[in-house]
Structures are given as C-alpha cells and as structure tokens.
Amino acid sequence: MNTVSDPAARAADEKPRSAEGEQQAAQKLVEAARILSEQPQAIQLRYLETLTEITGDKSNTLIFLLPMDLLELLLKK
16 A cells, blocks of 8 residues: 555655656756847856856855967967
C-alpha cells in the first residue's frame, strides 16, 4: 500500500511536478533569449545590473574577463 508518507510514492509524485517546473524554466529562458536577441542593449544593461548586485557585498572579489584581442590593443598603447 502506497501512502504519502512512503518515500518511493512521494518521489513518484514529485517527478511530474519537477518536470513541469523544468519545462516552465526552459520556456522562460527561450523568452528571455528572444527578448535579448531583439534588443542588443538589453544584455549590456543586464550585465551592468549583475555587476551592481555583486559589488553591493564588499566580501566579493570581482574579476573582469576581457577578450584577448581587446587586451592586446590596450597593452600596445
């Protein structure tokens, strides 16, 4: 007899809910990608928002990644 307190039954009940959550998350990512691809400046704004959030906590170390070709141009000057 399967009851809600049975771990196997709970796990079986959670699988469909988990799958639905994964599907909804994937749909949200597709929508976000569509919006960002239509408005290139949106990704730059999101990047700046993320940096602002990260730097709000002084215990974090922030590392900026630069493309090598850009770094070479900066070093030549």
